[in-house]
Amino acid sequence: MTEVSTFAVKPSPHPRSLADRAAALEDLHFGSVFTDHMARARWTTAAGWGERRVEAYAPLQLDPATAVFHYAQEVFEGLKAYRHSDGSVWTFRPEANAARLAASARRLALPELSEADFLGSIEALVQTDAEWVPSSPGSSLYLRPFMFASESFIGVRPSGEVEYLVIASPVGPYFSAGFTPVSIWVDRDFHRVGPGGTGAAKCGGNYAASLLPQRIAAENGCEQVCFLDAGTNSRIEELGGMNTFFVTADGAIHTPRLSGTILEGITRSSILQVAEQTGRQVRERDITLTEVLDGLGSGEVTEVFACGTAAVVTPIGRLKSTDFDVAINSGEAGPITSELYETITDIQYGRRPDAFGWMHRLA
Template identity: 40%
Template sequence: MEIKVVPLAKEELKPKYESEENLGFGQIFTDRMLVSHYHEGWSDPIIQKYEPLVLDPAAICLQYGQSIFEGQKAYLSRSGSINLFRPNKNVERFKASAARMVMPSIDDNIYFEGLKELLRLEKDWIPSSIGSSLYIRPTMLGIDGRLGVQPSKKFLFYIILSPSGSFFPEGFKPVKIYVSDFWIRAAPGGTGFAKTGGNYGASLLVGEEATKKGCDQVLWLDAIHKKYVEEVGAMNIFFIIDDVIYTAPLQSGTILAGVTRESLIYMAKDLGYKVNEEALSIERIINCIKNKTLTECFGSGTAASIAPVGALTYKTEEYVIDNFEIGPISQTLYDKLIGIQYGLISDPYNWIVTIN
């Protein structure tokens, strides 16, 4: 495989952001993107100027949602190298999403070698402060221009990069979560485990409801009983009750298998905590908040890393968790995760892939 790099003229380069403080999340993009096309096989990737796509208005991705994506980050380590966190997990999940959406499996070389080369070229865009990073968005679209619900034969794979600060404007501070007791995200047999656009499109309405109620994200309950807690809009969720860490199991196929989730479970067990992958009912959670046996709650995801949850709004009530403070287990796991990602502490699990 050859990676073709289209040179950019000086005037084609964008002005860099002025300060890392107000980057926000996913708002600006770097100068270049990686592109590869599929038709009976993948074309050699090209790294070219970041620019709008030209798509047939009847493209299957636009009409019927045949689209998948990933979310991962490049961190600038203290030694100046580029750190990726368990990137093989993202490729694995991208392939699982592709299989669910009848899309071709990405070639590992295009994804990995292409991403590495793109990152080398765009290294100057990686913010250096802790909590900031270069968000990576690999995407695949079915691009045949044809009406009628059927899978595309031609696909576009691309990777774009976005220098980003904290996912939540408040940073590492407790957020408020709205429990959706009517609308659902994913049902067994659906596409919940895949990172496909439709899952997120379907969540927009409830996201608006949550915002109106002063909440930052939605907590989804299971589709059948509307009883068991599954995950948050862009995060998996953990509860600590009587010093045991709980998170929803993945077997139902309705929850995204978060890379952060899996890493935190591993780290927590390694630190000696008991972790139960168990479906908890919302009633039990509310009762445990009331009787103060539920001491901590946090969301986990690449974008937010760990987001402590300070309150849950369920039906008409707001239930405050641990006086809206950051609990010790959340803080310990956050420090360890961030420490590994930014190369501040050693990486005992060999999770970091360094690009020089």
């Protein structure tokens, strides 16, 4: 059994009433309502990690000189807790999230949090707020661990003080329409990251860079934006918050290779493992926009989809930019996309055996 750290629990003196919680769980949105508690720990140069606890969810009091406000020294993670039919609560591959948080922290010159602390924090929070885990179809408790530079100092150097927190939000599907194809705007003017940057880290700055292009996508009738590489402006990288996949006529699954400018998605790696187990060819390689558009025109590319923790697997039904507007698979979810979505969500919700050992019981 994986080692976990102990987080002391101080119950909130003012938890939401049963009626308030029931109302929140009845009307689920993404990331707008939060549970009664949060997990927390603190790091200093002198003492290392300490002060591990679960306490009432509350605003943070921070000095205007707090380093994160000025230099964006911050990383985060995202994972979900799932209610199974027997009432138990599980999460999906949390050790991978712990490893990615540590890798992101290294890139942002933040202290690494141990896997034991990561698992201990999410276990303690979910067990404390277990009644907040919804049970309606497609719902879950979204967990947001994050770490930020908390020292009050505006000199340019790594912070000598760091706060780590986990907050939780009961959620429904990320896209309001659920598992239905989305439209993607391919942006040629802006880039998410560049070579040698923070593309492989899960940090706020990467997402901040995507927000203007995301707004442009919305203005063009698209739900998400797709970024090309900064070096040649020709290779497909990822969406604002999801990895991309392409299915070819021979049934093979293709995805952009990890080049240091693409986040190594946990759902991405899970899809690759599922695909390989079912005998499909998997190819991680450079994929150009021209190749995809030509393949859609010739029928060589048959399905396009994206993946990430929040949406799991999302079919892409349309690619659009300033000089093209292409429907994919008649705007419907393809069979391989649907199969992968069903396989992974069935494992997450306990509807099929977990042959990979991915699930971790929280409560």
